Amino acid sequence: MSGHSTYEPKTGFERWMDTRLPVIRLAYDSVVAFPTPKNLNYWWTFGGILALMLGIQIVTGIVLVMHYVPHVDHAFASVERIMRDVNYGWLIRYMHANGASMFFIAVYIHILRNLYYGSYKAPREVLWILGCLIYLLMMATAFMGYVLPWGQMSFHGAVVITNLLGALPIVGESITTWLWGGFAVDNPTLNRFFSLHYLLPFVIAGVVGLHIWALHVPGNNNPTGVNVKSAEDTVPFHPYYTVKDGFAISVFLILFASFVFYNPNILGHADNYIPANPLVTPAHIVPEWYFLPFYAILRAIPDKLGGVLAMFGAIGVLFVLPWLDTSKVRSMRYRPTAKLYFLIFVLACLVLGLCGAKLPDDHVIPIGSTFQLFDADLNSFVWLSRIATAYYFAYFLIVLPILGLVEKPLPVPESISAPVLDNAKKD
């Protein structure tokens, strides 16, 4: 699909430029003429949404940095000053804070769409791995960004998460000291997190460039999972997908705006409006919502090092997914059994998110204690998170490898156009 370029320079300037630096050709080939399967549904619009969110985060972030003071004594007040005294500072800061949440909503949908339609399979493994890398970088960036306002959750969240690395044998203590820039979370920690929080988004932007490059070699997957066979299967990216993505982005922005303008603090935690105080620990330290599933996996394992390994393993397993899934059929549209396991997987992720927000010993069903199983009551969130964690890993390590070999998929259409034409006849 990345075949020969159809770009023809029309003006003198374009011809001049084309023989020197063919950027117009590159742009034309990637976002105008790029042949795109004509059957992409709205789940495919999240790539565009994510690109826009990255842009919004970078632009609002650069403006925030003009007013923010990275110092333990001034950070909190400087953020409030942005809210009160900087022209439209409230808008910029709320866009940035809620933009992070929107970014994660979009990335989770984007990842789940990949899982469902098998987009990670050959020949898109590198594309998928680059995506996993972007997600990992996003998590690091979001975590460090949340530390910057230097509220109670910022500080104690940073303490909890950096301490986790201390569980690693031999190197753990050195790594935490190195991360902190001292022997506790303090001003040097805030300074380096600020520096890295500014750097990483540009690293993300770079990997996004590679991600798009890797996308444009094999081209888009599509809901049928069938390869593009002829020109009849595709439409040029512009105007067909610029308008479809544009519509989806606009609707997504309505959701974004409803948070920014009407509920800007609902996704955060009230404790983070209390200036950081190392001597007072909040009653419940909870991460931002987008980390809750991983927080639940961490707490599901009774051993600290085991918990840390499971948490990182939950992301690590994604990197090798293309080689774990043995199915020859890409799209779960034609894999009824896999579809069922996938839906349970989505449910398990939501349950893990719920468990991450609750106290481990709280009862899941309000009937009181049932019976003690090892270290906790069976009717507790810690056991629920263990069940969900087990399923999370089983989905990747057992279900996908075995199911691909034993299941009998439904017949797959000849081409992208075939089921489309069938539909047209029915209409």
Added chain:
Amino acid sequence: MLRKRIALAALGLAFIAGPALASGGSAPLREHTWGFEGPFGKFDQAQLQRGYKVYREVCSACHSMDLVYFRTLAEKGGPFYDPKYPNPNDNPYAKALAAEAQVPDIDSETGDPIQRPATTADAFPNPFPNEAAARASNGGAMPPDLSVIAKARSGGPRYIYSLLTGYVNPPAGLTVTPGSYYNKYFPGDLTASWSGDPKHVPPGGFLAMPPQLADGKVTFDDGTPSTAEQQARDVTAFLTWASEPKMIERKTFGFGAMIYLVLFSVLLWFSYRRIWRNVAH
């Protein structure tokens, strides 16, 4: 498809309520319909002025508001905003209110520390020179800064209002720690002080702040009857405004943004239908 996506997002958001509810231990907050809530909510300027008076005469004896400046009182949407003075520093009310307060400064001639009347450019004065002094005067407890208090407590205005009116006689069987006061909305765990049925520990906690509001304690200049209930509502409104002086501007701006985005989406939808009309998909 779209509905599914919104449902998915909503599911994700359902988790957020979790940590807030998990704080537990205190009674369900009192409900009150606040005029400033909702997408078209507005602050009642008279209420904000009364609330400022409650803060000034009662709260400010112990609580600082380091992030709030006198000029903010006269900004658009503030308690003393007057359209005649677009620059809040010209506003005579704000100037007069500032001048009532004394703030520490350095004499530019001699370099000696002095006290001078505040100007609109000054923040509300802190009642204590430092944290140790604040603790020493309050039985070891630190009165929290109130600048962003409505954002810093889960439940926001409902919590402040409930707490201020939540001092009730402790139930029999509850031993109140000397120097503290029982409040059924204050998050805490009273198990250790409870001698009754361990399955029914009373909600709430002990806090170092004694009940502050009482009928007639503050005289309202607009003639509003000064009940403790009214004082609590007014000071809650004031603290909510002070926590986010740009809230009304935000909602007004948001309404325009929403209309724009909805119209833009509709236009894009029709463009999409038109461009795709000849493609079977």
